[in-house]
Amino acid sequence: MEQVVLVDEQDNEIGVMEKLQAHIEGRRHRAISVFIFNSRGELLLQQRATGKYHSAGLWTNTCCSHPRPGEAPQAAATRRLHEEMGIASELREAFTFVYKAQLENSLTEYEYDHVFTGTCDDVPQPDASEASAWRYIKPEDVLVEVSAQPERFTEWFKICISDWRRDLFNMHDGER
Numbered sequence: 001m002e003q004v005v006l007v008d009e010q011d012n013e014i015g016v017m018e019k020l021q022a023h024i025e026g027r028r029h030r031a032i033s034v035f036i037f038n039s040r041g042e043l044l045l046q047q048r049a050t051g052k053y054h055s056a057g058l059w060t061n062t063c064c065s066h067p068r069p070g071e072a073p074q075a076a077a078t079r080r081l082h083e084e085m086g087i088a089s090e091l092r093e094a095f096t097f098v099y100k101a102q103l104e105n106s107l108t109e110y111e112y113d114h115v116f117t118g119t120c121d122d123v124p125q126p127d128a129s130e131a132s133a134w135r136y137i138k139p140e141d142v143l144v145e146v147s148a149q150p151e152r153f154t155e156w157f158k159i160c161i162s163d164w165r166r167d168l169f170n171m172h173d174g175e176r
Contacts (some may be wrong), residue, residue: 004029004066007112011096016069024053026108028098032077033115034155036089042136044124046085048154049132054103057132060154072118073114081118086125089118101155109132109155138154141167 002024004022006015015162022029036044038105041089044062048055063084077091094117100110123133137145146153 002066003069004031005069006030008048009098011112019066019103023107023109026100026110028100028110028112029066030073030074031066031156032062032064032080033113034077034081034091034161035094035115035117035160036062036081036099036120037084037086037117038121038136039119042138043142044085044120045135045137045142046124046126046131047133049129052158054105054107055154057150060157061160063157064154077114077116084127084130086127087120087122089120091116091118092128093104096153097159099156099159101163102157110154113156115160119171 003016004021005013006017006022006027008028009012011030013030017025017027017029038044045059046062047059048057049057063077063081065076065080065084067073067095071079074093078088081091082088092117094111096114098112100108103109126134143161146158150158151155
C-alpha cells in the first residue's frame with residue numbers, strides 16, 4: 001500500500017497516510033513535479049495513463065508523484081523520472097507551491113508540491129501504467145493549448161504554467 005507524507009503549512013512532516021485515503025479525505029501531503037526540457041528548449045509532456053484513479057488521460061508535466069516516507073523530494077523526483085519516463089537528468093528545485101483542487105470521483109488533491117527542472121535529450125521510454133503518450137512542445141505553444149483547452153490538462157500543471165511559467169522557463173533559458 002503506497003503511502004504519502006502528510007505535511008503542515010511549512011512542509012514539516014506530521015504523519016503518513018495511504019495515498020488514496022489522503023485524496024479521499026483531502027489531506028495536505030508532499031508531492032513532486034518534474035519539468036524536463038530538451039536542448040531545443042521544448043518541454044516534455046506526458047499523457048497520464050487511462051488507468052490512473054484521477055486525472056486519467058490528461059496531459060501534464062514530465063513526471064509527477066509523491067516522495068516515500070523518509071525520502072527527500074529531490075531523491076523522489078530523480079527516482080520517479082526514471083520509473084515513469086525511463087530517463088535521467090540532473091534536477092534543480094525551481095520552487096514550491098501549495099494547491100487544493102477538487103478532482104473527479106469526489107477526490108481532492110491538496111499538495112505541497114516541490115517543482116524540479118532539468119534537461120535531457122534521451123528518448124523517453126515511459127511505463128505504460130504511468131503514461132500513455134509523450135511529446136515535446138515549445139513553451140509558447142503549451143501556453144496557447146492550456147488557454148484554449150484547459151480541460152485536457154491536470155490541475156497542478158495548469159497552476160504551474162499559469163502562476164510560475166516565468167520561473168520554469170527563465171530557469172531553463174539560463175541553462176542553454
